[in-house]
Amino acid sequence: MKNKKELIMKSVMxxxxxxxxxGLTVSVIAxxxxxxxxxxxxxxxxxxxxxFAAMEYGISSCVKEISEKTFINQPNYKxxxxxxxNISYEIVKSxxxxxxxxxxxxxxFDSYKFDEIREMMTKQFEPIITVSHKINKIGIDEDxxxxxxxxxxxxxxxxxxxxxxxxxxHGTIKKGNETNDFLYQMALKLFN
Amino acid sequence: MKNKKELIMKSVMxxxxxxxxxGLTVSVIAxxxxxxxxxxxxxxxxxxxxxFAAMEYGISSCVKEISEKTFINQPNYKxxxxxxxNISYEIVKSxxxxxxxxxxxxxxFDSYKFDEIREMMTKQFEPIITVSHKINKIGIDEDxxxxxxxxxxxxxxxxxxxxxxxxxxHGTIKKGNETNDFLYQMALKLFN
Amino acid sequence: MKNKKELIMKSVMxxxxxxxxxGLTVSVIAxxxxxxxxxxxxxxxxxxxxxFAAMEYGISSCVKEISEKTFINQPNYKxxxxxxxNISYEIVKSxxxxxxxxxxxxxxFDSYKFDEIREMMTKQFEPIITVSHKINKIGIDEDxxxxxxxxxxxxxxxxxxxxxxxxxxHGTIKKGNETNDFLYQMALKLFN
Amino acid sequence: MKNKKELIMKSVMxxxxxxxxxGLTVSVIAxxxxxxxxxxxxxxxxxxxxxFAAMEYGISSCVKEISEKTFINQPNYKxxxxxxxNISYEIVKSxxxxxxxxxxxxxxFDSYKFDEIREMMTKQFEPIITVSHKINKIGIDEDxxxxxxxxxxxxxxxxxxxxxxxxxxHGTIKKGNETNDFLYQMALKLFN
DNA sequence: AATGAATGAGCATTCATTCAT
DNA sequence: AATGAATGAATGCTCATTCAT
Numbered sequence: 001m002k003n004k005k006e007l008i009m010k011s012v013m014x015x016x017x018x019x020x021x022x023g024l025t026v027s028v029i030a031x032x033x034x035x036x037x038x039x040x041x042x043x044x045x046x047x048x049x050x051x052f053a054a055m056e057y058g059i060s061s062c063v064k065e066i067s068e069k070t071f072i073n074q075p076n077y078k079x080x081x082x083x084x085x086n087i088s089y090e091i092v093k094s095x096x097x098x099x100x101x102x103x104x105x106x107x108x109f110d111s112y113k114f115d116e117i118r119e120m121m122t123k124q125f126e127p128i129i130t131v132s133h134k135i136n137k138i139g140i141d142e143d144x145x146x147x148x149x150x151x152x153x154x155x156x157x158x159x160x161x162x163x164x165x166x167x168x169x170h171g172t173i174k175k176g177n178e179t180n181d182f183l184y185q186m187a188l189k190l191f192n
Numbered sequence: 193m194k195n196k197k198e199l200i201m202k203s204v205m206x207x208x209x210x211x212x213x214x215g216l217t218v219s220v221i222a223x224x225x226x227x228x229x230x231x232x233x234x235x236x237x238x239x240x241x242x243x244f245a246a247m248e249y250g251i252s253s254c255v256k257e258i259s260e261k262t263f264i265n266q267p268n269y270k271x272x273x274x275x276x277x278n279i280s281y282e283i284v285k286s287x288x289x290x291x292x293x294x295x296x297x298x299x300x301f302d303s304y305k306f307d308e309i310r311e312m313m314t315k316q317f318e319p320i321i322t323v324s325h326k327i328n329k330i331g332i333d334e335d336x337x338x339x340x341x342x343x344x345x346x347x348x349x350x351x352x353x354x355x356x357x358x359x360x361x362h363g364t365i366k367k368g369n370e371t372n373d374f375l376y377q378m379a380l381k382l383f384n
Numbered sequence: 385m386k387n388k389k390e391l392i393m394k395s396v397m398x399x400x401x402x403x404x405x406x407g408l409t410v411s412v413i414a415x416x417x418x419x420x421x422x423x424x425x426x427x428x429x430x431x432x433x434x435x436f437a438a439m440e441y442g443i444s445s446c447v448k449e450i451s452e453k454t455f456i457n458q459p460n461y462k463x464x465x466x467x468x469x470n471i472s473y474e475i476v477k478s479x480x481x482x483x484x485x486x487x488x489x490x491x492x493f494d495s496y497k498f499d500e501i502r503e504m505m506t507k508q509f510e511p512i513i514t515v516s517h518k519i520n521k522i523g524i525d526e527d528x529x530x531x532x533x534x535x536x537x538x539x540x541x542x543x544x545x546x547x548x549x550x551x552x553x554h555g556t557i558k559k560g561n562e563t564n565d566f567l568y569q570m571a572l573k574l575f576n
Numbered sequence: 577m578k579n580k581k582e583l584i585m586k587s588v589m590x591x592x593x594x595x596x597x598x599g600l601t602v603s604v605i606a607x608x609x610x611x612x613x614x615x616x617x618x619x620x621x622x623x624x625x626x627x628f629a630a631m632e633y634g635i636s637s638c639v640k641e642i643s644e645k646t647f648i649n650q651p652n653y654k655x656x657x658x659x660x661x662n663i664s665y666e667i668v669k670s671x672x673x674x675x676x677x678x679x680x681x682x683x684x685f686d687s688y689k690f691d692e693i694r695e696m697m698t699k700q701f702e703p704i705i706t707v708s709h710k711i712n713k714i715g716i717d718e719d720x721x722x723x724x725x726x727x728x729x730x731x732x733x734x735x736x737x738x739x740x741x742x743x744x745x746h747g748t749i750k751k752g753n754e755t756n757d758f759l760y761q762m763a764l765k766l767f768n
Numbered sequence: 769a770a771t772g773a774a775t776g777a778g779c780a781t782t783c784a785t786t787c788a789t
Numbered sequence: 790a791a792t793g794a795a796t797g798a799a800t801g802c803t804c805a806t807t808c809a810t
């Protein structure tokens with residue numbers, strides 16, 4: 001059942017959000033998912049597979065949500081950036097989110113090589129780069145953004161937004177229009 | 193002995209660089225440090241304290257190295273940025289390094305609250321922001337960078353460099369003058 | 385399973401009888417019980433709980449056995465006292481048995497306060513006092529023992545028997561009719 | 577130095593009185609005695625030797641105190657018994673005291689055989705039997721106690737007093753003249 | 769397919785003992 | 790003689806994984 005696999009991954013995401021990955025045992029996951037411990041091993045071959053899959057699933061979900069909600073109601077350039085910031089904020093605030101730059105050597109995985117984890121992350125984040133493309137397509141249409149755009153710029157733009165959002169969530173950077181406007185100004189600079 | 197405490201932390205750093213944090217037992221640390229297991233508990237009260245201290249020490253060392261080597265030989269603005277990139281690259285390549293945006297919920301700590309870890313990281317990274325200030329002081333002196341600078345810009349600049357460097361290390365972004373020049377161009381945009 | 389809990393406690397009793405409490409590890413208990421180490425922790429939350437429970441169980445069993453076997457075959461007063469002595473002897477000789485006066489501060493418990501241990505012991509020994517009541521009820525019926533009896537006398541009588549039996553087991557006091565008769569004479573004095 | 581050996585044993589006695597034998601480490605003993613850990617091993621060859629010696633010393637001290645103070649001020653028979661009870665009470669209340677009937681299998685010794693411990697205890701307690709002899713010598717002189725006395729009676733008398741005292745300390749038996757008088761009456765019965 | 773009782777490898781931590789000073 | 794830093798054997802406890810039902 002794809003259903004039960006998803007149920008397990010959602011439980012993991014939820015539990016990590018609450019208390020972190022430490023002390024998250026298979027028993028706890030099973031209890032939270034409302035199924036038997038043995039059942040989990042029908043769908044995953046070991047604990048690390050569960051975590052890996054859950055991480056992949058979690059990132060993928062977040063990314064999908066950002067990708068979709070950023071463009072709701074046909075926003076203009078500035079609105080799109082605002083949406084991007086605000087939605088990312090909601091997601092990061094809600095709990096688990098791993099930015100580009102996380103060091104895989106600090107995870108509790110050993111059946112996966114570090115590179116596998118990083119590759120997975122890089123791959124899952126790709127749609128976020130597409131978000132940048134789509135946002136700036138709007139900018140181009142509005143004649144605010146100039147072509148051609150160096151592909152790296154998208155990476156830097158996305159990273160700027162997400163890392164700033166993470167600091168907002170942590171309270172290091174102030175949340176509000178001022179910050180959003182500043183990021184908008186920075187975007188204009190990056191893409192011109 | 194401050195000496196032995198440092199010895200232990202260096203062993204941890206070294207071992208994490210090689211094989212990651214998974215499977216890093218107190219026995220392994222002791223063996224690598226060439227001391228007895230019991231001795232470690234003379235200097236740290238539990239395993240998590242060792243990791244926390246080692247992380248703090250490791251970040252602090254990296255940051256100090258970047259802070260110093262960036263300004264060797266009185267570089268001009270462009271050279272300073274180049275230095276910043278290249279030194280960061282060497283350090284990130286050498287192993288352990290955690291960027292701003294790492295999610296503490298994914299670490300194997302539980303005696304430390306997530307916030308303690310994040311605070312420590314934030315605090316340790318502060319000198320890097322100072323690096324940005326010093327680099328751009330050079331830019332100002334060279335009339336390449338305009339005052340005043342919004343403080344957030346420094347955060348974004350540093351983050352841009354470090355996250356790009358991390359991708360270079362991972363092989364996702366190409367290493368070379370081209371990338372360095374691009375980052376320099378971006379810096380000029382951010383600070384103007 | 386009440387079954388397995390009992391199995392564990394019996395193993396502890398048996399092992400303490402053989403070699404004392406020192407060096408009695410959870411592994412050893414598990415091996416002797418023929419179960420896995422982890423299984424023990426399904427039924428007890430820590431090692432001290434096992435010991436506490438085993439002691440309670442052990443004392444309770446001994447006391448129950450004494451209580452029952454003393455009155456087998458409707459003994460007269462003298463026979464009842466003889467039974468009491470002989471059965472106690474068998475039990476004390478068989479191994480674990482803790483008399484009233486043991487000092488709980490010398491046990492290897494720390495999750496239990498001394499008072500808890502003492503209370504448990506006092507409570508478990510209560511049925512022995514009842515044995516004295518029943519024996520002397522026979523004596524009263526035979527007109528050998530006079531009423532009323534000060535309640536303390538029962539305590540002293542029981543203690544006299546058990547401490548003497550313990551010395552017999554240790555070889556300090558000679559086993560035989562002579563000693564039994566002496567104790568009988570003493571009982572007559574105490575209860576008249 | 578006999579001085580230092582005694583200092584160590586007194587520390588052990590004092591610490592056991594306070595917190596029991598559990599968790600009583602050599603470090604703690606050294607700290608309490610105000611000497612270095614290594615120094616302890618100048619006087620004792622292992623930890624169990626310390627405990628064994630301290631127990632012997634502790635019992636011996638108690639017994640000596642009882643033996644002396646019972647006969648202060650040339651008491652008559654009843655006063656002597658009263659003294660015996662009251663002094664024993666003070667000593668038992670003060671902490672460590674191990675009665676005849678303690679089971680050596682429950683101690684944390686393994687370099688000593690159970691029999692060695694028991695023998696030591698039996699030997700140390702001997703002077704208490706002498707106390708009974710001396711008390712009853714007074715009784716004989718007063719024509720309250722009849723000769724000859726079966727040697728076992730002394731054992732039973734001493735045991736009666738001590739076990740009752742222990743219950744008084746524990747609060748199970750009421751402290752006061754009433755109890756003392758009762759024990760006196762019992763003594764009269766035992767020795768007649 | 770689903771379960772959870774049973775397992776034991778694995779690890780953090782303690783502490784008696786040693787020995788260089 | 791006195792010390793206490795260093796040690797590592799020993800052990801309680803956890804938890805991923807299995808498997809009989």
